[in-house]
Structure formats: structure tokens, C-alpha cells
Amino acid sequence: MRQVLEVHNLSARYGRVEVLWEVDLFVGSKEIVSLVGPNGAGKTSLLRALSGMASSSADVMSFRGKDLRGLSIEQIVDVGIAHVPEGRRLFPGLTVRDNLRLGGWRTHNQDVSRVVELFPKLGQRINQVCGTMSGGEQQMVAIGRGLMGEPDLIMIDELSMGLAPVVVEEIIDVLPDIAASGTSVLLVEQDVDAALTTAERAYVLETGRVVMSGQAGELLADPRIQQAYLGIG
Amino acid sequence: MTGFLQAVAYGLLQGGLLALVAVGFSLVWGVMNVVNLSHGAFVVLGAYVGLLVNQRLGLDPFLGMFVAAVALFALGYVVQRFVINLVVNGPIFITLLLTFGLELLLTQGMNIAFTANYQGIQTTYAGTSFAVAGVQIPVGRLLAFVLSVVVTVALVAVMNRTRVGMSIMATGMDRGAARLMGIRARHVYALTFGIAAGLAGMAGTMIGMVGTFNPASAGGFTLLSFVIAVLGGLGNMYGALAGGMLIGLVQALGGYFLSGTWVNALAFLVLILVLMFRPSGLVGKAFYSARLEV
Ligand SMILES: Nc1ncnc2c1ncn2[C@@H]1O[C@H](COP(=O)(O)OP(=O)(O)OP(=O)(O)O)[C@@H](O)[C@H]1O
Ligand SMILES: [Mg+2]
Numbered sequence: 001m002r003q004v005l006e007v008h009n010l011s012a013r014y015g016r017v018e019v020l021w022e023v024d025l026f027v028g029s030k031e032i033v034s035l036v037g038p039n040g041a042g043k044t045s046l047l048r049a050l051s052g053m054a055s056s057s058a059d060v061m062s063f064r065g066k067d068l069r070g071l072s073i074e075q076i077v078d079v080g081i082a083h084v085p086e087g088r089r090l091f092p093g094l095t096v097r098d099n100l101r102l103g104g105w106r107t108h109n110q111d112v113s114r115v116v117e118l119f120p121k122l123g124q125r126i127n128q129v130c131g132t133m134s135g136g137e138q139q140m141v142a143i144g145r146g147l148m149g150e151p152d153l154i155m156i157d158e159l160s161m162g163l164a165p166v167v168v169e170e171i172i173d174v175l176p177d178i179a180a181s182g183t184s185v186l187l188v189e190q191d192v193d194a195a196l197t198t199a200e201r202a203y204v205l206e207t208g209r210v211v212m213s214g215q216a217g218e219l220l221a222d223p224r225i226q227q228a229y230l231g232i233g
Numbered sequence: 234m235t236g237f238l239q240a241v242a243y244g245l246l247q248g249g250l251l252a253l254v255a256v257g258f259s260l261v262w263g264v265m266n267v268v269n270l271s272h273g274a275f276v277v278l279g280a281y282v283g284l285l286v287n288q289r290l291g292l293d294p295f296l297g298m299f300v301a302a303v304a305l306f307a308l309g310y311v312v313q314r315f316v317i318n319l320v321v322n323g324p325i326f327i328t329l330l331l332t333f334g335l336e337l338l339l340t341q342g343m344n345i346a347f348t349a350n351y352q353g354i355q356t357t358y359a360g361t362s363f364a365v366a367g368v369q370i371p372v373g374r375l376l377a378f379v380l381s382v383v384v385t386v387a388l389v390a391v392m393n394r395t396r397v398g399m400s401i402m403a404t405g406m407d408r409g410a411a412r413l414m415g416i417r418a419r420h421v422y423a424l425t426f427g428i429a430a431g432l433a434g435m436a437g438t439m440i441g442m443v444g445t446f447n448p449a450s451a452g453g454f455t456l457l458s459f460v461i462a463v464l465g466g467l468g469n470m471y472g473a474l475a476g477g478m479l480i481g482l483v484q485a486l487g488g489y490f491l492s493g494t495w496v497n498a499l500a501f502l503v504l505i506l507v508l509m510f511r512p513s514g515l516v517g518k519a520f521y522s523a524r525l526e527v
Contacts (some may be wrong), residue, residue: 073409085413089410091403092406101399105396106415
């Protein structure tokens with residue numbers, strides 16, 4: 001499989017506090033990869049490092065052959081990485097349509113029809129102000145906004161945050177379509193069951209280090225995962 | 234009665250012009266949380282540019298204001314891009330200090346270049362007036378008023394409808410999220426500051442046409458901009474228009490009923506009264522209410 005994102009020996013710090021150590025990670029083309037781990041493990045920090053929102057150092061941090069090290073947030077967006085941040089960070093006073101259009105700002109993409117196809121609920125609410133929508137709908141807008149720039153990789157932080165399980169399922173079910181159409185997915189998720197069921201591969205992050213990685217199915221069957229995250233055994 | 238109506242008419246016309254003075258100040262404050270203490274100096278500099286192209290090239294102020302707008306836009310863009318951007322994430326105190334220094338630099342520079350004498354841009358029409366129901370309407374002020382309203386409406390349209398405007402709004406609401414859309418925040422900040430300076434330049438040329446000015450006028454314009462921006466709601470452009478009219482009216486009526494020294498205090502009295510009852514300003518919240526940094 002062709003790799004789009006490749007990271008070797010990445011570390012990151014906030015001031016003098018190191019939060020990520022020697023992280024190795026890759027994401028293949030059209031692949032869904034999950035990143036799981038307990039609170040404070042550094043999942044958000046890793047995504048922020050990858051999108052340039054936090055500084056980091058790495059031996060290799062490249063995307064489709066382009067070196068990401070030292071690039072600004074905007075330059076990393078240009079390379080084709082979309083980041084749906086923790087907390088979604090929608091423009092709350094703007095409508096769904098305007099939020100989506102801003103997602104396509106860089107690529108001059110104003111056509112929201114593909115997003116509406118993926119999330120039909122947004123079709124009826126296209127003129128609604130985002131701040132007044134339910135959490136699930138807001139998450140759909142956030143992911144849709146990320147997709148508007150037609151990225152090769154979309155990184156989604158805490159997809160399920162604050163959402164009911166049925167809503168999470170509804171959104172997660174769309175991820176394979178997104179991946180199949182050429183946008184790889186790097187999913188940070190607290191709901192380990194959902195994350196490992198959807199993804200092809202996964203990484204387990206604990207206190208800033210990758211402690212396990214492999215095929216999602218194998219991790220799901222691993223007793224250590226079952227005990228620590230799934231409450232089995 | 235005619236005297237009262239005359240004061241009202243004068244106040245509204247003056248208020249429109251004050252709105253144009255303040256709208257850029259409000260925009261900059263709303264979008265990037267910078268209280269630009271050099272704003273008034275931009276206004277006065279715009280007046281001098283209008284004066285120069287009028288004296289040297291014979292340009293009418295309504296053409297000269299475009300020269301002033303372009304010149305001030307360029308100055309504003311450069312100042313933000315290469316100076317204020319360096320500290321824009323810092324505490325507001327730092328940007329206050331920086332723009333205060335810039336104001337000193339500009340006013341002192343203008344003192345040297347143009348002297349401290351009061352000057353005005355002469356036209357054949359600005360001083361003439363016509364009567365409506367016994368109230369004298371000065372032509373220059375009426376034209377400046379119309380221009381101010383048109384420019385403010387156009388600015389709102391640019392903000393809401395154009396690609397550039399959308400990028401400015403988005404950056405003002407949540408800079409980090411805007412950057413994740415690929416919007417160049419530094420460039421957008423510089424553009425915003427440039428637009429504000431350009432509008433100040435236009436307003437300055439108009440002020441030079443309807444009255445007189447000198448470098449020391451800068452502080453007064455900054456102060457009025459502050460009052461009007463807070464009155465109207467930060468970053469709210471129609472709010473600036475409403476705030477400008479209100480302050481224009483208050484000053485004119487204050488001048489009619491009270492002795493001269495009260496007039497400036499009145500502006501602040503009105504500010505306090507409005508904020509007591511409507512803390513987010515006359516026209517309600519601007520869209521930048523929930524600001525987030527990266
Ligand atoms: N801005 C910051 N300054 C200092 N330390 C931070 C900052 N942000 C995060 N940290 C620390 O970095 C570590 C990793 O945090 P991070 O948010 O990446 O974890 P996470 O895996 O995303 O957690 P969660 O599941 O709760 O979202 C934590 O110990 C946290 O306290
Ligand atoms: Mg997190």
C-alpha cells in the first residue's frame with residue numbers, strides 16, 4: 001500500500017514539558033487509521049503537531065513525499081491535510097453553507113453537494129446558523145468543512161465527543177465512503193470499540209508513546225486492549 | 234426652533250463623517266483585538282495626502298481621497314505585516330504601547346513635514362449651502378455624509394459577500410480555525426489593517442475639505458473612534474454608523490445647549506449611559522463575540 005503520511009521518531013513538548021516521545025506512524029492511501037488512548041495520552045497533541053498547530057521535532061514527517069517539518073498551518077493545509085480539531089471549532093455565527101464554503105476557501109470550492117450527499121441531514125439545514133445545531137449536526141458540519149478542501153488526509157479529533165451512540169454510528173458509517181473516494185482518515189477516538197471496528201489499522205498511545213499498533217481486528221482481540229479499554233476480562 | 238433643527242442637521246451630517254473615521258478602528262479592534270491608538274494619525278495623514286494632491290496636482294478632494302486611501306492602505310498593510318504582527322498575540326497592553334508609539338512617530342513626523350499650522354483643503358463648493366425649510370445644509374458636509382454612508386454599506390457588502398471579506402470575518406471569529414481552512418492569517422490581518430487605514434485616509438480627506446486640521450488633531454479622532462466603536466459594538470460596521478450619528482448629534486446639540494468645554498465630556502457620558510443599558514453596544518453583538526486563539 002502506498003503511504004501518504006509518514007512519521008518517524010516524532011517528539012513534541014509544551015514549553016519544557018515533553019508530551020510525545022519517539023512516535024512512529026504511517027497512514028496509507030485510502031486507509032482508515034485510528035489513534036486511541038486514555039485522556040492525556042497525547043492524541044490531540046499528535047494531531048496538532050501534524051497540522052502545524054504545535055511545534056514538534058521528527059526524523060521524518062512527510063506527506064506524499066513532501067517534508068512537513070517547519071511548515072506553517074496554512075502550508076500544511078495546502079499540502080492536502082485537513083484537521084477537524086477537538087471541540088470542532090466551527091464558526092458558530094455563520095450558517096452551515098458559509099462554514100462549508102470556508103472549508104473550500106483555499107481550493108475555491110463552493111460546491112456543497114458532495115458533503116450534503118454524505119450527510120443528507122445537512123441538506124435541510126444548509127441555511128441554519130451552526131451555533132444553534134445539535135452536537136451531531138455540528139460534527140457533520142465540521143467533517144464536511146474539512147472535506148470541502150478535497151484533502152488527501154482528514155484528521156478527526158474526538159469524533160464522538162458529547163454525542164449519543166446512534167449519532168456516532170451514523171457519522172462513523174460515512175468514513176469508509178470518505179476513504180474510498182481518496183481521502184485517508186486518521187481518527188482519534190475515545191470509543192475504542194467504534195474506533196477499532198471502523199479502522200483497518202490502529203495505534204494505541206499511552207503517556208506520549210505508541211505502546212501498541214497493528215491491524216484493528218487483531219488489537220480488538222488483544223486481551224490487553226480488551227481489559228484496558230473495553231472492560232472485558 | 235430653527236436653531237435646534239440646524240443643530241440636528243449639522244450633527245447628523247457630522248456624525249456620518251465621524252462614522253467613516255471610526256469604522257476602520259472598530260474593524261481592527263473586532264477582527265484582531267488591537268486597539269489602534271495611531272488610528273487618528275492615519276486620519277490626519279489622509280487629510281495631508283488629500284491636501285497635497287489638491288495643491289500640487291489640483292485634484293478635487295473626491296478624487297484625492299482615493300489617492301489618500303491607496304497610500305494609507307499601503308502604509309497600514311506594511312505596518313501590520315511587519316510590525317504589529319510581531320506582537321499581535323501578546324497582551325493587549327503591548328499592542329497599545331506599540332500603536333501609541335506609532336502615533337507619536339506619525340504626528341511628530343507630520344509636524345516636521347507640514348508644520349503645526351491649521352490647514353484645510355479648499356474647494357469652490359464645500360462652503361456653499363442650500364436651505365431646506367429654513368435649515369442650512371452645507372454642500373461639502375452633505376457630500377461627505379453621503380460618501381460615508383455609501384462606503385460603510387459597501388464595506389459590509391465586501392465583508393459578507395466576497396472571498397476576502399469571508400476570510401477576514403473567519404479570522405476574526407477564530408483565527409486558529411481560519412488557518413486550518415488555509416487562510417493566511419498574517420496576510421488577512423495586514424489586509425484588515427490596510428483597509429482600516431485606507432478608510433481613515435478617505436475620512437481624513439473629507440475632514441480636510443469640510444474643516445481644518447493639524448497634526449495635533451490625531452488624538453481627538455482616536456478618542457472619538459474609541460467611543461463610537463464601543464457604542465456601535467466592536468467590529469460592527471453598521472454599529473459604527475449608528476454610533477457616529479449619535480455622537481455627532483450629541484456634540485451638535487451639546488454645543489447648542491451647553492458651553493463649549495462640555496461637548497467632549499458629553500460623548501463619554503453618552504457612552505457610559507448606552508453601555509449601562511446595552512453592554513454590547515447599540516446594534517448588538519458583532520460576529521466576533523466568541524474569539525479563540527490558536
Ligand atoms: N497547551 C498545553 N500546554 C501545556 N500542556 C498541555 C497543553 N495541551 C496539552 N497539554 C498536556 O499534554 C498532554 C497530552 O494532552 P493531549 O490533549 O494531547 O491528550 P489527549 O490524548 O488528546 O487527551 P484527551 O483524550 O483528554 O483529549 C497532557 O498531559 C496535557 O496536560
Ligand atoms: Mg484530545
